[in-house]
Amino acid sequence: MPKISDARRDARRNQILEAAQRAFAAKGYQHTSMAEVIAEAELSTGAVYGYFDGKRDLFAAVAKQVLGRRNADLVAAAADGSPPAPAEVLEIVLDGTRSEGLDLRLLVQLWGEATVDPEMRDVVNAGVKVLGGAFRAALRRWFEVHPEHAPDGADVAAENLVPVLMGMGQGFIFQSAMLDGFDSRAYLDGARRILPH
Amino acid sequence: MPKISDARRDARRNQILEAAQRAFAAKGYQHTSMAEVIAEAELSTGAVYGYFDGKRDLFAAVAKQVLGRRNADLVAAAADGSPPAPAEVLEIVLDGTRSEGLDLRLLVQLWGEATVDPEMRDVVNAGVKVLGGAFRAALRRWFEVHPEHAPDGADVAAENLVPVLMGMGQGFIFQSAMLDGFDSRAYLDGARRILPH
DNA sequence: CCATAAAGAACGAGCGTTCGTTTTTATTGA
DNA sequence: TCAATAAAAACGAACGCTCGTTCTTTATGG
Structure with missing residues (x-):
């Protein structure tokens, strides 16, 4: 299975979640763009959308x-x-x-x-x-x-x-x-x- | 001189305020567009912007x-x-x-x-x-x-x-x-x- | 080696606001 | 009392910009 390991996947997911928490807390959910969350997570658009369905x-x-x-x-x-x-x-x-x-x-x-x-x-x-x-x-x-x-x-x-x-x-x-x-x-x-x- | 009377002006202002309150309460501030507030107030864009600087x-x-x-x-x-x-x-x-x-x-x-x-x-x-x-x-x-x-x-x-x-x-x-x-x-x-x- | 994760450019819908035009209003002179 | 008038209020189409999401391409872990 050419898939990523579970540990890696969990780490990435957490990386995104923590970045999102920081970004939302700082600027508010509505005032934070996906681009900002993505930048904070130091990842790409595609990566983030691979882990979550969207901003909501x-x-x-x-x-x-x-x-x-x-x-x-x-x-x-x-x-x-x-x-x-x-x-x-x-x-x-x-x-x-x-x-x-x-x-x-x-x-x-x-x-x-x-x-x-x-x-x-x-x-x-x-x-x-x-x-x-x-x-x-x-x-x-x-x-x-x-x-x-x-x-x-x-x-x-x-x-x-x-x-x-x-x-x-x-x-x-x-x-x-x-x-x-x-x-x-x-x-x-x-x-x-x-x-x- | 040729200006609207104070009573009229106050009435219009109130009309907008009440419409905005209804609209914001129903759909939320962020999820309510100015177009919706304007429709609820039964006025035009220009009229509303004459009374308030903007959505905020x-x-x-x-x-x-x-x-x-x-x-x-x-x-x-x-x-x-x-x-x-x-x-x-x-x-x-x-x-x-x-x-x-x-x-x-x-x-x-x-x-x-x-x-x-x-x-x-x-x-x-x-x-x-x-x-x-x-x-x-x-x-x-x-x-x-x-x-x-x-x-x-x-x-x-x-x-x-x-x-x-x-x-x-x-x-x-x-x-x-x-x-x-x-x-x-x-x-x-x-x-x-x-x-x- | 290849399935899939990651990348990131591009898209298109929706938004708040502006602005040129039209309508309404209060005043004034006859 | 009532047109005429000028000032403003109201109108609404159009604009420009942001943003969430998609999709094609590239890199990479197993």
Whole structure:
């Protein structure tokens, strides 16, 4: 089989994905041309189109990868040790983005695109659903250990908290990406103060 | 002398602004062509370009109008009656968007564009700043009446809460615009449960 | 050696904007 | 009161440019 080896193929694919992530984060999905992505990847048009169907497909792949990594963080952190408190759950996910050096503007751009593009919307919905499940599981474990905060049971308490807690995360992402002089410490302090602990 | 009357001019300007808001909300800023905005406004290219410098300027104007209205809601509600509780502050702003029939996807699109376009970023920053001021003022008044929730004084308590509370609002906007089967009631219930009351 | 990956020039659709022309409007002089 | 007029607003065809994609050619890994 005169084909490229799997290792080579994966490496190329990754090379393109990382270049696309950098380019999209810097200039925005809509404002980045395929030519720019291609230049950033140090490849040719034909090569890139051999790996992805087009610009849209490329952005979706970048988004899936990023969202997948966020979920992995949370699952890993929740698996070992004592259950994290609500505020800690938030911090685990947000710290993950920081340590990875993820440009949060990329996520906000994804949101914007997803309001209008059904394929992207599906990607976001799937990502939120998976991440929401991880949030719920982590919170349930914590409420089980802290029944004083869960008068109606850990399940109900977790269920009620998930949307708002994720909302606080989304608010963090938005403000961090957008606001001049955003103080992430102050934001998380404020969150810690109102969340059960 | 032979110029159009101010009333006429304002009406035309509004006609364009409203058409643009509808068009952008439906298809997204980037995916909406000027031709579509112009058709929606039932005017000609030249007419629209007589009122706005271009597509970007038009979107900025729409955004400013929308953000301005949100702020007006809050200021009005906070002015009369007893100070609203934190959760109520949130509801006032979010209810305003609903009663106006504002498509929240428009805001998420604005965010996305603002990550990449300095002019839009300024619009968003200014909007958040003004709205944040209104939040702060409303919260301070409530904490003054409920000192049991403000051990370090109403000013500090309000200051600490503003970013997270706005974050919860941004989370609401995102989820409402994006998630299939979003339950706004459940979201606000969850918020009410953790916010001081 | 040849199947296929990579290259990159070329294409054509779609876009925002411009500009020369036509229509409408408010004013003015009879 | 009402033409006449000049200023402007509105019109819409056309332009020039960008960009995503395709396709033919060349290089190369197995």
